[in-house]
Amino acid sequence: MSRFIATTHSGSLPRVEALDRANEERGRLSRDGILPGNAADVDYDRIVAQSVDQVVQQQLDDGIDIVNDGEYGKTVVSNIDAHAWFGYIEQRVSGWQVFDHPQSAEEQVPSTRSALRLSAHGQRRDRIRFHDVYTDPTSGVRITKQTAFPRITGPITYIGQQAVSRDITNLNTALAKHPGVQGFISSISPGSASRIDNVYYATQEELIWAWADALHEEYQAIVDAGLILQIDDPSLAENWDQINPEPSVEDYQEFTRIRIDALNYALRGIPADRVRLHVCWGSWHGPHTTDIPLRDLIDVLFEARVGAYLLEAGNPRHEHEWQVWEDVTLPDDKILVPGVISHCTNVVEHPELVAQRIERFAKLVGPDRVIAGTDCGLGGRVHPHIARAKLRALAQGAHIASERLSQPSRSTLARNQQ
Incomplete structure (x- = not known):
């Protein structure tokens, strides 16, 4: 039978070696002020376009329905390692410089709505x-050492028109070979983008709203x-761990609501059903014992004017939170995209386990309102071969769940036989 539980993922996919080399070289040339316009830049564009075409085909071959460009077009500033996942945006705005030390929490500008401030990553x-x-470098917990720190020193202005146009063109060109397939592109939220140093804007709100405008x-x-x-907005959940000492839930909700308000402003005029929000508790492979429970955050997340929520649901710290949906009602105009495949383990999930995870959510919010996804991006977190195996397990599990969910329950069959 055909599968009706659609599949997608959270964005980042492992890069091919040629793209990694080209991305590293582009980052070096950009920092040296050589780009754009030289031969290496042209070669980079060609490699990215070819790689996007390949990764779209791979996703479809692996059974993924809603695909993306693997985030292949997002060049990062490699010496700002702690910000690598969102470092691409620093190449798409003006108003920032790199410094060799971070600001302390005491140096941060105040907020007009919250007394909470983020501590240093450490x-x-x-x-x-x-x-x-x-x-301990042998512990298996990978934390990249940061060697440079971006800081807002002037007005934030978007200058990434050419870069986002390239991302769009590459993905749409690849999708043109597969009529009817939906594609998505990830972009950072104002709240996450604003988590860098700032000496230009007078308040946190001014900084966040400037990012929203850009x-x-x-x-x-x-x-x-x-x-x-x-x-992409992991900050909504993981900021909780970066506020020291631990705040009250109510204070943190207001701190987070500021970021949701800025996101809604940034989304002005954009239909909610064309937007999905990915929230996670950070992608690092660590204990995560200080993560905020989903139950304490979900009502604030519902205030975002988006059509779908991608939430972690497959890793050992958050899988149990499927039970939240026994008490919380998903708004009628929203779709739930639970992570039923995790980025935090090299173990490839069994399709039967994936199916069970999907069915839990489908029975609580309705099978027509569930899309099967991943906890977070797989790129850089598991080996490329493991990543593809996980995506195939995702599709296989969605097929199993679709088959079972489409069958009448035993109680229904019993009533029909009476």
Whole structure:
């Protein structure tokens, strides 16, 4: 039978070696002020286009329905390692410089709505609790050492028109070979983008709203191109761990609501059903004992004007939170995209386990309102061969779940036989 539980993933996919080399070289040339316009830049564009075409085909071969460009077009500033996952946006805005040391929490500008402030990354409560683990290179917990720190020193202005246009063109060109297939492109949220140093804007709100203004242009371009916009915002959940000491839930909800308000402003004029929001508790492979429970965050997340939520549901710290949906009602105009495949383990999930995870959510919110996804991006977190095996297990599990969910329940059959 045909499968009706659709599949997707959270964005990042492992890069091919040629693209890794080209991306590293482009980052070096950009930092040296050589780009754009030289031969290496042209060669990079060619490699990215070819790689996107290949990764779209691979996703479809592996059974993924809603695909993306693997985030292959997002060049990062490699010496700002701690920000590598969103470092691409620093190449698409003006108003920032690199410094060799971070600001302290005491140096941060105040907020007009919240007394909470983010601590340094090294002062995360999970890292303090497991200091010996995070500082032991043999522990298996990978934390990249940061060697440079971006800082906002002038007005934030979007200058990434050419870059986002290239992302759009590459993905739409690849999709043109597969009529009817939906594609998405990820973009950072104002809240996550604003988690860098700032000495220009007078308040946190001014900084976040400046990011919202700049990012609106990227959001609009993606949606205008007929693609789904995925907002990546781990900050909504993982900021909790970076506030030390631990705040009250109520104070943190207000702190987070500021970021949701800015996101809604950045999404102005964009239909909610063209937007999905990816929220996670950070992608690092660590204990995560200080993660905020989903139950304490979900009502604030519902305030975002988006059509779908991608939430972690497959890793050992958050899988149990499927039970939240026994008490929480998913709004009628929303879709749930639970992560039924995790980025935090090299073990490839059995398709039967994937099916069971999907069925839990389908029975609580309705099978027509569930899309099967991944906890977080797989790129850089598992070996490329494991990543593809996980995506195939995702598709196989969705097929099993679709078959079972389409069959009448035993109680229904019994009633019909009476």
